[in-house]
């Protein structure tokens with residue numbers, strides 16, 4: 027019975043992850059300049075050889091492959107065999123097997139020879155590593171002389187504003203900071219490592235350091251998005267919030283928040299989200315503004 031239930035819930039999660047991947051893809055479609063940002067800033071062009079370290083299920087790997095109109099060779103590397111299995115099947119579904127292959131391996135010991143890639147990149151990997159400089163040095167080793175190392179991570183950009191509930195907006199900002207601080211204390215991870223990327227790349231011996239930001243503006247009433255997509259996003263976020271409540275709470279407490287603030291946050295978040303999901307008029311006129319995004323920092327191997 028419990029086995030059956032867990033298989034069902036696993037299938038549910040996989041369906042949901044696929045859905046959220048598709049939602050983010052459609053969100054990006056409304057912002058073609060993001061594709062241009064990556065193409066120009068990372069110098070993407072046909073015939074390139076690319077290594078994507080910490081590729082996970084290959085979302086970023088496939089994003090890069092789709093931006094290159096023509097042949098290219100991309101190798102995705104990750105320590106998690108289960109993620110690589112999904113990466114392989116999703117790459118087959120996207121008909122990108124001619125461009126992408128995957129290998130199991132560690133960021134500190136990439137299973138690729140010296141001077142292999144024109145571009146070695148990673149997205150949301152360094153925030154998990156206790157020694158990011160060591161990983162960037164290893165990424166540099168597999169990059170050709172004159173080639174580029176590109177790192178993409180979250181930084182201190184996120185901000186939230188709710189014109190109808192300034193206290194809630196303040197609470198979100200406070201708990202966001204506590205969460206980052208708590209994860210730093212409990213797990214030694216820097217979730218906002220983006221701000222440190224230029225110094226990390228410099229320490230790893232790279233030259234010509236450059237930086238850009240991919241800014242994501244989340245305005246639920248933005249008319250470029252379909253209402254069904256926005257609702258599906260809210261449902262996904264609600265599910266994630268419920269699933270991670272216990273761990274997230276632990277991190278926020280460790281980062282200095284108190285139990286009362288956390289309870290208040292969950293109560294308000296859940297009731298506000300439920301209201302938006304059931305009242306389309308409220309959703310259409312909602313002007314709360316959530317800003318996020320990714321820091322892109324590159325360096326050259328000389």
Ligand SMILES: C[S@@+](CC[C@H](N)C(=O)[O-])C[C@H]1O[C@@H](n2cnc3c(N)ncnc32)[C@H](O)[C@@H]1O
Nearest residue numbers: 080081082085086104105106132133149150154
């Ligand atoms: C947040 S996910 C990012 C996945 C992917 N880069 C993306 O942007 O969709 C972080 C990934 O880093 C991988 N990872 C963590 N530590 C690693 C290590 N030491 N070597 C290689 N991969 C690692 C995890 O298995 C996970 O797939």
